Amino acid sequence: MQSTIGESKKAFMTGNETVTWAALAAGAEVMFGYPITPQNEVMHYWTRLAPKFGREFLQTEDEISAGFTVCGAVQAGKKAFTATAGPGNVLMQEPFGMAEAMRLPLVAVIQQRGGPSSGTVVYSQQEVTLTTYGGNGEGNRIVYSTATHQEIFDYVIKGFNSAWKYRFPTFILGDGYQAKMREPLTIYEPQERGIEMVTPYPLIGKAGHIGADREVQHLCNIYSLEEELYDVVMQHAAEYERIIPELVEYEQKECDDAEIIIVSHGVVSRAADDAVKLLRDQGIKAGYFRPITLRPFPEQQLRDTIAKSGAKKMLVAESAYGQLFRLIRQEIYGETIPIETLLMPGVGIIDYDIMTKVKSIL
Amino acid sequence: MTVSPAVPKSWYLPSKPHKFCPGCGHGIVLKALGEAIDELDIQDKTIFGCDIGCSLLSWDFFNCDSTQTHHGRTTPVMVGIKRSRPELVTIGYMGDGGGYSIGSQHLLNAAVRNERVTLILVNNTNYGMTGGQMAPTTLPGQKTETTPYGRDPDVTGYPTKGPEFLSALTQDDAYIARATVSNYRQLKRFIKNALCNQIEGNGFSFVEVLSTCPTNWRTNAQQTLHFLEDEMEKYFPVGELKNPLGKGDK
Numbered sequence: 001m002q003s004t005i006g007e008s009k010k011a012f013m014t015g016n017e018t019v020t021w022a023a024l025a026a027g028a029e030v031m032f033g034y035p036i037t038p039q040n041e042v043m044h045y046w047t048r049l050a051p052k053f054g055r056e057f058l059q060t061e062d063e064i065s066a067g068f069t070v071c072g073a074v075q076a077g078k079k080a081f082t083a084t085a086g087p088g089n090v091l092m093q094e095p096f097g098m099a100e101a102m103r104l105p106l107v108a109v110i111q112q113r114g115g116p117s118s119g120t121v122v123y124s125q126q127e128v129t130l131t132t133y134g135g136n137g138e139g140n141r142i143v144y145s146t147a148t149h150q151e152i153f154d155y156v157i158k159g160f161n162s163a164w165k166y167r168f169p170t171f172i173l174g175d176g177y178q179a180k181m182r183e184p185l186t187i188y189e190p191q192e193r194g195i196e197m198v199t200p201y202p203l204i205g206k207a208g209h210i211g212a213d214r215e216v217q218h219l220c221n222i223y224s225l226e227e228e229l230y231d232v233v234m235q236h237a238a239e240y241e242r243i244i245p246e247l248v249e250y251e252q253k254e255c256d257d258a259e260i261i262i263v264s265h266g267v268v269s270r271a272a273d274d275a276v277k278l279l280r281d282q283g284i285k286a287g288y289f290r291p292i293t294l295r296p297f298p299e300q301q302l303r304d305t306i307a308k309s310g311a312k313k314m315l316v317a318e319s320a321y322g323q324l325f326r327l328i329r330q331e332i333y334g335e336t337i338p339i340e341t342l343l344m345p346g347v348g349i350i351d352y353d354i355m356t357k358v359k360s361i362l
Numbered sequence: 363m364t365v366s367p368a369v370p371k372s373w374y375l376p377s378k379p380h381k382f383c384p385g386c387g388h389g390i391v392l393k394a395l396g397e398a399i400d401e402l403d404i405q406d407k408t409i410f411g412c413d414i415g416c417s418l419l420s421w422d423f424f425n426c427d428s429t430q431t432h433h434g435r436t437t438p439v440m441v442g443i444k445r446s447r448p449e450l451v452t453i454g455y456m457g458d459g460g461g462y463s464i465g466s467q468h469l470l471n472a473a474v475r476n477e478r479v480t481l482i483l484v485n486n487t488n489y490g491m492t493g494g495q496m497a498p499t500t501l502p503g504q505k506t507e508t509t510p511y512g513r514d515p516d517v518t519g520y521p522t523k524g525p526e527f528l529s530a531l532t533q534d535d536a537y538i539a540r541a542t543v544s545n546y547r548q549l550k551r552f553i554k555n556a557l558c559n560q561i562e563g564n565g566f567s568f569v570e571v572l573s574t575c576p577t578n579w580r581t582n583a584q585q586t587l588h589f590l591e592d593e594m595e596k597y598f599p600v601g602e603l604k605n606p607l608g609k610g611d612k
Contacts (some may be wrong), residue, residue: 013584030445030446032442058441058445060438061467061468062467062469063473064435064438065435065438065441065467065471066431068431068435068442068468069438069439069441069442069445070442071431071442072411072429072441072443072446073446074442074444074446075429075443076409076442076443076446076447077446078446078447079447080442091443095432097437098431098432098435152577178505204409204427204428204429204443205409205427205443206427208406209406210425210426210427211425216374216425216426216427217427217428218374218425218428219428219429219430220421220430221429221430221431221432222414222418222430239363347516
């Protein structure tokens with residue numbers, strides 16, 4: 001693959017620019033996109049950088065088209081991706097559903113903005129439900145929730161590999177804060193770190209004569225009989241279940257003796273991390289748990305953390321009105337630990353907010 | 363003695379006989395397309411994408427690679443494939459609802475961008491698969507399930523003239539035509555031209571085909587042909603609107 005970054009280097013850039021460099025380094029060949037804040041600069045950087053590396057871009061007529069052109073491109077064997085947010089994420093649920101159904105290695109970066117509807121262009125964590133379980137399917141998706149620019153870079157690269165290895169649509173779930181703020185990170189070429197990139201391959205339009213060199217490919221996405229669809233969905237579900245242990249990622253700190261476990265994801269987990277340190281300085285035994293993959297969710301890991309700590313309470317903190325909270329309840333059904341919440345839809349959460357909440361409930 | 367009908371080499375025989383209703387025009391369009399694929403020798407590099415609706419029944423019609431999408435979304439999927447692999451010949455196959463209604467934004471923007479895809483849109487003046495509702499192409503006064511007293515243009519406007527509006531949006535390198543299943547040789551020539559225009563790298567290529575739907579029209583054979591040739595062809599003029607190949611309709 002053509003060198004993009006060269007030797008690894010320190011950088012100070014926005015999250016959107018980070019997405020672009022990571023996609024280039026991951027070997028993404030084409031981006032299809034439609035303007036929506038706060039992801040626009042992914043396209044801005046991509047359109048400036050892509051021609052230098054022989055990569056392509058198309059600004060489509062809407063997000064529906066951006067998603068479906070990605071579906072077409074990956075069927076044709078190209079590493080393709082898109083980026084969107086908010087109402088664009090809503091529109092893209094249609095192509096995302098097709099990617100789920102046809103097992104297309106689609107990669108999408110979601111920079112969450114405020115909702116419902118047009119909401120704000122700024123920030124939220126309100127696209128958790130949509131990104132994990134949107135569409136008329138079963139949520140067979142891989143969703144990485146990043147917290148830092150370094151993670152954006154790392155997980156965009158990893159996301160392309162997960163998509164092409166497992167062929168479930170893969171999402172890097174960021175937010176407007178991560179998209180727009182600048183922070184230091186190290187950018188690198190995957191090969192330099194020993195990361196082998198999965199080579200893309202076409203599902204249709206392969207070389208050779210049909211019948212002589214290869215079978216004809218009729219890709220199916222709609223079934224005549226209930227039983228046909230049932231078999232397909234059950235097979236996909238079984239494959240998804242099988243790969244969960246390979247995919248699940250989480251982060252856990254100071255939980256072993258914790259009285260209270262603070263669960264958060266994405267950029268809010270940075271506040272939670274700080275809050276745990278500050279609370280411990282004040283003699284309050286707080287612990288930190290963060291799912292990195294929201295789909296599949298680190299269910300067993302969270303259950304084990306609760307059991308091992310013997311914590312009396314759990315606090316879920318998120319910039320949404322209970323989307324992570326709902327996910328957690330569904331995943332750890334049967335646990336009896338009381339769960340408190342700090343739900344701040346569409347606004348940022350800082351360490352002080354979490355500390356205040358913890359003190360009010362202990 | 364039984365004589366097997368001549369079938370195009372590019373047809374996928376295990377899916378025959380096809381699943382369209384008796385009297386439906388799809389079979390004629392797909393035969394013309396099959397013969398065009400054969401004559402241009404593009405079977406191995408053709409990607410056939412079909413929309414949702416009756417056009418979906420063609421998903422395994424050809425011994426060519428094919429893909430299915432969602433209602434109205436065949437155009438962007440074909441665009442994604444063609445832009446990724448320009449050496450492939452991409453054919454989007456759709457109905458009037460998929461092309462002119464739910465997927466109209468994709469159709470018109472693909473035309474504006476001069477996407478090098480060939481789109482074949484079958485106009486039978488109604489949504490066939492879903493049970494005969496009004497389509498953008500339903501004629502004034504025509505009865506459908508959602509216009510049981512006849513389409514009233516004051517309420518739902520006049521029928522969409524696709525090739526005409528696409529002609530207005532495209533440049534000289536686009537191929538735009540309207541054919542009819544009542545004139546097979548012309549239909550096949552237009553489809554072949556639309557494929558050649560893509561293969562030669564000129565640009566956007568579009569053929570609307572006037573077709574029949576006796577099931578939902580509730581017509582017998584004679585009435586079906588009458589509606590096609592006298593009613594539809596009067597409102598929707600047949601012919602080439604743009605042909606950059608310099609091989610006009612003779």
